Amino acid sequence: MLTGYDVYWQNMNPETMTEVSVATLKVACSGCNLRELCMPVGFNTEDMQKLDTVVATRRRIKQGDLLFSNGDSFTSLFAIRTGFFKTCVSTIDGREQVTGFQMAGEIIGLDGIVSDHHSCNAVALEDSDVCVMPFSNVEELSREFPVLQRHVHKIMSREIVRENSVMMLLGNMRAEERLAAFLLNLVQRLHARGFSQSELTLRMSREEIGSYLGMKLETVSRAFSKFGDEGIIEVKQRYVKIVKPDLLKKIFNPETCI
Amino acid sequence: MLTGYDVYWQNMNPETMTEVSVATLKVACSGCNLRELCMPVGFNTEDMQKLDTVVATRRRIKQGDLLFSNGDSFTSLFAIRTGFFKTCVSTIDGREQVTGFQMAGEIIGLDGIVSDHHSCNAVALEDSDVCVMPFSNVEELSREFPVLQRHVHKIMSREIVRENSVMMLLGNMRAEERLAAFLLNLVQRLHARGFSQSELTLRMSREEIGSYLGMKLETVSRAFSKFGDEGIIEVKQRYVKIVKPDLLKKIFNPETCI
DNA sequence: CGTGGCCTTGAATAACCTCAATTAAGGTGG
DNA sequence: CCACCTTAATTGAGGTTATTCAAGGCCACG
Numbered sequence: 285m286l287t288g289y290d291v292y293w294q295n296m297n298p299e300t301m302t303e304v305s306v307a308t309l310k311v312a313c314s315g316c317n318l319r320e321l322c323m324p325v326g327f328n329t330e331d332m333q334k335l336d337t338v339v340a341t342r343r344r345i346k347q348g349d350l351l352f353s354n355g356d357s358f359t360s361l362f363a364i365r366t367g368f369f370k371t372c373v374s375t376i377d378g379r380e381q382v383t384g385f386q387m388a389g390e391i392i393g394l395d396g397i398v399s400d401h402h403s404c405n406a407v408a409l410e411d412s413d414v415c416v417m418p419f420s421n422v423e424e425l426s427r428e429f430p431v432l433q434r435h436v437h438k439i440m441s442r443e444i445v446r447e448n449s450v451m452m453l454l455g456n457m458r459a460e461e462r463l464a465a466f467l468l469n470l471v472q473r474l475h476a477r478g479f480s481q482s483e484l485t486l487r488m489s490r491e492e493i494g495s496y497l498g499m500k501l502e503t504v505s506r507a508f509s510k511f512g513d514e515g516i517i518e519v520k521q522r523y524v525k526i527v528k529p530d531l532l533k534k535i536f537n538p539e540t541c542i
Numbered sequence: 543m544l545t546g547y548d549v550y551w552q553n554m555n556p557e558t559m560t561e562v563s564v565a566t567l568k569v570a571c572s573g574c575n576l577r578e579l580c581m582p583v584g585f586n587t588e589d590m591q592k593l594d595t596v597v598a599t600r601r602r603i604k605q606g607d608l609l610f611s612n613g614d615s616f617t618s619l620f621a622i623r624t625g626f627f628k629t630c631v632s633t634i635d636g637r638e639q640v641t642g643f644q645m646a647g648e649i650i651g652l653d654g655i656v657s658d659h660h661s662c663n664a665v666a667l668e669d670s671d672v673c674v675m676p677f678s679n680v681e682e683l684s685r686e687f688p689v690l691q692r693h694v695h696k697i698m699s700r701e702i703v704r705e706n707s708v709m710m711l712l713g714n715m716r717a718e719e720r721l722a723a724f725l726l727n728l729v730q731r732l733h734a735r736g737f738s739q740s741e742l743t744l745r746m747s748r749e750e751i752g753s754y755l756g757m758k759l760e761t762v763s764r765a766f767s768k769f770g771d772e773g774i775i776e777v778k779q780r781y782v783k784i785v786k787p788d789l790l791k792k793i794f795n796p797e798t799c800i
Numbered sequence: 801c802g803t804g805g806c807c808t809t810g811a812a813t814a815a816c817c818t819c820a821a822t823t824a825a826g827g828t829g830g
Numbered sequence: 831c832c833a834c835c836t837t838a839a840t841t842g843a844g845g846t847t848a849t850t851c852a853a854g855g856c857c858a859c860g
Contacts, residue, residue, distance in 0.1 A: 373706050376795055381710040395706065397699035404706060423692065427685045434681065440698040441655035447705035448631050448653065448662060452639040454712035455756035459816070490839065498713035500817055505840055521825070521839070537634055717848070748807065758849060763808055779807070779857075 312336035313415075321389025321477075322363045322415075324435035331429065338425055338432075339363070339415040351392070351406040351414060358396025360418045364388050367412020368487040371395075372495070373404045382496040384446070385409075385470075385488060388477060391439050409487040454498045462497040463507040464535040467517070471526060482529070486522040570594035571673075579647025579735075580621045580673075582693035589687065596683055596690075597621070597673040609650070609664040609672060616654025618676045622646050625670020626745040629653075630753070631662045640754040642704070643667075643728075643746060646735060649697050667745040712756045720755040721765040722794040725775070729784060740787070744780040 313323055314332045327335060342365070345351050351362060351369065368387050374380040383404060386392050396402040397419065426433040453462050475481040486493070490501040490508075497504070508524075511517045516532055518525040526532060571581055572590045585593060600623070603609050609620060609627065626645050632638045641662060644650050654660040655677065684691040711720050733739040744751070748759040748766075755762070766782075769775045774790055776783040784790060 373710055375710065375714070379710075379714045381706075381713045383706045383709050394699055395703050398696045398703055403703050423688065423695070427688065427691065430681065430685065433685065437681070437694075437698070438656045440695070440702065441652055444698065444701050444705065445653050445656055445661050447702065447709065448639075448641045451641050451705065451708055451712060452631050452633065452637075454709065455639045455753065456633070456637045489837095495713065501839080502818085502841085503816060506816095509840070747805095759807080760809085760850085761848060764848095767808070 313339060316365070318363075318365065318389045322391065324429075324431045326431065335425060335429070335432065338417050338421050340418050340421065341416045343414050343416055345408040345412045345414065347408055347410050347412075349408050351408060351412075352396070352402045353405040354403055356396075356402045358393065358400050358402055358419070360416045361391055361393040361422060362406075362414040362416060364390050364392065365413040365415055367414075368409045369406050369412065370409055370488060370492060370496075371404045371406050380495055382488075382492055384450075385496065387473060394440055394443055409492075450496075459497075459499050459503050460507050460510065460535055461537075462499065463493075463504065463511070464532045466493065466497055467524065467526065468529070468532055468536060482526045484524050484526075486524060571597060574623070576621075576623065576647040580649065582687075582689045584689065593683060593687070593690065596675050596679050598676050598679065599674045601672050601674055603666040603670045603672065605666055605668050605670075607666050609666060609670075610654070610660045611663040612661055614654075614660045616651065616658050616660055616677070618674045619649055619651040619680060620664075620672040620674060622648050622650065623671040623673055625672075626667045627664050627670065628667055628746060628750060628754075629662045629664050638753055640746075640750055641708075643754065645731060652698055652701055667750075708754075717755075717757050717761050718765050718768065718793055719795075720757065721751075721762065721769070722790045724751065724755055725782065725784065726787070726790055726794060740784045742782050744782060 312333075313319055313336050314329075316322070323335065340360070343351070343362075345367070352358075354373070364386055366388055368385065369392060370382050371384045371386065371392060372380050372382045386406075392406050392414075393402070395404050422432075422436060426436055453465055457465070470486075471481055471484055474484055488496075490504045494501045494504045508517075508519045511532075512519045514531070516526075516528045516535075518527060570591075571577055571594050572587075574580070581593065598618070601609070601620075603625070610616075612631070622644055624646055626643065627650060628640050629642045629644065629650060630638050630640045644664075650664050650672075651660070653662050680690075680694060684694055711723055715723070728744075729739055729742055732742055746754075748762045752759045752762045766775075766777045769790075770777045772789070774784075774786045774793075776785060
């Protein structure tokens with residue numbers, strides 16, 4: 285399952301990418317191998333066909349480009365098909381806070397609903413494909429299909445709960461705990477998508493990690509090095525191998541032994 | 543408008559409280575003076591009567607008691623009629639993070655939707671009344687009334703956006719900036735409910751403020767004292783008067799002069 | 801009037817940040 | 831394909847901010 289993405293993830297050269305893109309670019313949700321992540325389960329074929337209409341179009345976003353930015357009028361949610369994003373807010377004086385990293389199967393754009401305008405930027409950290417889901421479609425189909433309605437509510441609630449954990453991280457934890465939690469969360473999400481539980485290639489810089497975790501890039505780097513020195517992980521630039529996940533969990537929560 | 547709450551807010555002795563409670567305890571949303579805060583606007587009388595059924599019951603929560611706690615099964619959202627709450631999450635080793643403070647007209651319990659169980663605690667910081675809105679009612683009526691559906695989505699999106707700002711606060715700002723932002727936010731929300739824009743009585747301890755803002759109670763206290771010394775505010779325990787709101791805004795964002 | 805909880809304040813310490821120099825990696829054009 | 835250039839990551843030294851630990855004051859309540 286999801287092995288196509290595995291290949292995609294490992295090989296970043298354009299040829300392979302095109303190959304995989306063609307292979308995975310199905311037209312409809314009903315044929316999408318990420319359906320279980322984006323969409324509710326337990327639909328019959330007929331309903332599923334109707335649900336396909338929730339996605340209006342696809343958009344391809346190049347690495348470094350914005351999917352949407354602060355102030356843009358909100359019309360659609362976006363389901364990530366391939367690629368990786370960060371969302372961030374910034375102050376007038378230029379300080380930036382990364383509010384999240386999103387990968388395939390995750391939904392972005394929820395921030396725009398409240399005011400009909402986006403309040404953050406979504407930046408592609410690698411070449412990405414997204415499914416554009418006009419929010420009016422989402423709402424219309426939600427009224428028709430209680431299962432979809434519940435699903436949308438769960439997605440928003442999940443985001444609220446995630447942000448609660450980040451607040452805990454930022455408010456109560458020290459640098460190394462934050463990085464441990466970050467790595468464990470990342471690898472867990474990747475594993476749910478069919479990737480390794482122990483190896484990963486970071487898609488973001490030390491500075492972006494630091495912004496997310498409320499610390500400076502040097503502090504992030506030092507924490508990586510420390511984990512490396514202690515044999516908990518192997519680090520080489522953006523490649524990370526988790527050698528001793530138990531120790532990492534122990535750092536994240538000292539009470540949790542093994 | 544909302545003057546009943548003004549009285550309630552100022553006088554915390556039980557007699558007055560009972561008096562006000564009786565005065566404001568209307569049965570239905572249609573007759574509630576907080577309707578504009580909790581409910582969508584622009585309904586005709588007929589629809590409004592149907593919307594009244596979203597609230598099943600009332601619950602009174604004594605100061606210090608829990609409305610719900612981590613692990614409780616989720617069935618309902620709660621609209622605060624009177625009173626004040628904090629929500630908080632905690633780690634196994636006992637560290638607590640306040641994730642928000644909620645006042646009249648605000649909705650709590652959204653964290654429970656994703657897993658059908660609450661993932662945080664909601665504690666009354668004063669004797670409070672809440673409207674219990676079974677989530678199945680909310681979803682059912684949302685399917686019937688697009689305006690309500692949109693309203694529910696906006697409430698969840700607003701919470702996501704709020705938490706984004708808190709992440710900015712925790713990740714990028716220094717102690718005094720955080721406290722300035724906190725006070726400005728609090729007084730702005732109180733003002734929207736008919737209270738003073740310059741005076742307030744804090745319902746939470748220094749420790750709870752500190753937990754929310756990611757700092758220790760001593761640091762909170764020092765920041766209060768510093769603002770007091772500089773004549774920006776007057777502080778006496780939990781009473782705070784904002785004397786120079788412009789300076790407070792300037793601290794919050796140095797670029798924003800006046 | 802005494803007690804306990806909350807708040808304030810001070811001094812010493814630790815954690816993280818800033819500044820700066822060095823090294824490594826990736827991209828580009830010859 | 832390689833040298834160069836640019837960007838990202840690492841590491842060290844010193845400074846700043848917030849924390850920790852501790853003592854004393856204020857206030858509400860019995």
